Amino acid sequence: MDSPASKTQSENLSSIQQQVVNFFVDGVRVLGLPRSIGEIYGLLFISSEPLSLDDLVQKLEISKGSASQGLRTLKTLGAVREANNINDRRTYYEPATDLKRLVGGFIREQIRPHIDSGKSKLQQLQETAALTTDPTERAFLNERIERLESWMKRGGQVLPMLQKILGQ
Amino acid sequence: MDSPASKTQSENLSSIQQQVVNFFVDGVRVLGLPRSIGEIYGLLFISSEPLSLDDLVQKLEISKGSASQGLRTLKTLGAVREANNINDRRTYYEPATDLKRLVGGFIREQIRPHIDSGKSKLQQLQETAALTTDPTERAFLNERIERLESWMKRGGQVLPMLQKILGQ
């Protein structure tokens, strides 16, 4: 019934593997990460043995390019590590499964940079606001900018707490 | 120098308005929301008077459709409210500026639904795993599924805490 290249990888993945992969596809989408990353992490997560890049390409029916880039991102996030690679030339990967680490990696790579760049933009903003001549308007602008600063500050405070809370 | 329809709305927005709008464009992008929503919220945030849909269309140079849909989303998120609408037929909008409310709306609309659907998918997953005949494999699957459950549970616990922490 299924064509060989059907979208649901029914040829290569067991029913439970499909379900878990889809679970993570939805999951990473919420985080703003591409589908392929959810597929890769999902399959690693539900595999009892480490998998190679080629395993991922074959089982998920994605391109080598996607698999390579996806694994790189996952490594950067600390969501995947290389398994002990005995008597085989290729690299095998296994998932990091503790929440603290996963959340920490996500915060470090995807959130912190934005908070930091936001903070520096706020300084610019303050300088621009200072040029406003009308005092009433200037007061209003300063009030709003202060609010933004308090938001950023709280964000910076909450993230480590979050990580702590989630780390059991 | 600028063409009338240039991308940076230098004709219609003051320098500070541009900066704040860009600030929020970047901000909402992190949250996975479209650019126009950041533009709209940003302009409202830095305006001392409420603005109408037409004001937004003109100042931001976006279509009426974008402005209408963007305002709807922002209303749903609780990020924007209608201002007291005296002697004018059109509706004016002002931003909600307290972080607790903003975060709460985002969680309610964009996060909770995914957590809930995730939880129900996990039940499915458990049923599928139970069909696995090999006991070792089944044990592995159950262990991983339990881990997912613990993740979801923590997520469900952390969100209200987050909101509380941010609510001053």
Add this chain to the structure above:
DNA sequence: TCCACTGTTCAAAAAAACTTGAACAATTCC
């Protein structure tokens, strides 16, 4: 009732994001 005005909807166009695949680099083994 009809007109003028405000705002919504949604199909099509445009833009943005993701994936592919082929060329290439790097490494190992003989």
Add this chain to the structure above:
DNA sequence: GGAATTGTTCAAGTTTTTTTGAACAGTGGA
């Protein structure tokens, strides 16, 4: 060194998301 294998890069193609704009619905005033 040379062949075979593993993995990376990135321009082009594909898919997904967002925006546009024109038709339409709703409302108030004359």
